[in-house]
Amino acid sequence: MGWLLALFIFLLLAFLAFSAFVGYKMVKPPRLIGDWTPRDLGFDYEDVTFETGDGLRLSGWWIPNGSERTIIPLHGYTNSRWNDLYMKPTIEFLLREGYNVLVFDFRAHGKSQGKYTTVGDRETEDVKAAVRWLRENRGEEAKRIGLIGFSMGAMVTIRSLAEIPEVCCGVADSPPMDLDKTGARGLRYFAKLPEWLYIFVKPFTKLFSGGKEVHPIEYADKVKKPLLLIAGEKDPLVKVEEVREFYERNREVNPNVELWVTDAPHVRTLKFHPEEWKAKVGEFLRKHL
Template structure:
């Protein structure tokens, strides 16, 4: 029996990281509790389209009267499209049509596995393809706005899609490997989170089939210029720490605009900064000009 103890203890030591890695890639689905109509009093259309690898995606299209442009809104990891309603509120008031959608394995979209930004760019690219096929939308100037994982995906996609006029990235990560440890520290406390991170990340990378460090908006952002980029980050963000914003800004060659919101936590700037709407709308208006 004693000779099996190392195997027993080794297996037990890997059980928790393996379970955590599985949960990271299969987050509990959050279904929207509000729609544009119930949350903001706005009419909307339910739309569906397929990702570039065939995953069925679900979304809302909200028309603005006499639209000046169209903004595709991308939510964060473990969220869904109703988390983007605060952005929709001021964008609609400013005359922008908006498309909100759920990433794969989130909300009402298909798919069983989230990939932390590895395959989600295919979802956003599918949203762009869908817009480009709609007669009433295809001529509108196109913008992207995302928060957290959606921010990073928006940067990755803008670098590949020349039709995107400008992009706003709120609390996006520069590279995916860091936020995994921070999330574990939030769940279990700093010492245990640090201890669990290497094994959890290693098992997750095995399941993904690629190192998380390869999910790297900081390697793509330099390809976006001369198109405008606005990086927004909560100064008190403990999940995706502010150094990610500094790294993204540096990787842009200083071309991107960088705005830290005082006292804001992760993705809370839109609710914290009184001038958030004015800044984002002004940024898009400058891009239109």
């Protein structure tokens, strides 16, 4: 019987070690760094850095466009400002619409400092740092500030509307509402691992990153600024029903919340329906920004 106990202990330790490895990889994403710049879109820009409240230097671009309105696009988990799927076309769209753009890499992504992502917790501090930089350095060009977030960036958009006074409106494209559900689905989506493993991985993600859980659904009663929610019926990470629940709750306190449901997968409405996306988002921004 002694060998059975030894085998059990070995398998248990191996399982915990594997769970720890998966948790580590989840909070330390690969860094996406590209070679294009706003100049490739026909616009001059400045490389900028600014510091978060917890001492990290974030890297980004300031793209002035002669406006008093500035929009900050926020990328998703494992991506950066160089994302070609939605960040590059969004930046170009906003510039063509006449807005100034400040775009940066979240902590632990792109060229920004930070060892671990907290997937929506401390990333709100990153947006606060960006807004503070705008107010201190480009005040006349940032009299109105809006956000457009994708996936993790959409989570942060929702939190920012509730927590950052200077942000006046936001677009949340494919926002996870329950991080546990989306995290479990993400194991299957990103790593081809079973969803049930998440319950064992989750403690290690919190241990490594030091972040706390963020569930945007908890902000449904707190957001009272204009918000456009975009959800896709083919999204494997975020269910339309979860976004709709937020919408139904939020509209009880927020007359300026909108929900647009498409047939697209995660953060791909802009790819599959570019003209509709631009028309819908453009109208929302013109109305509220």
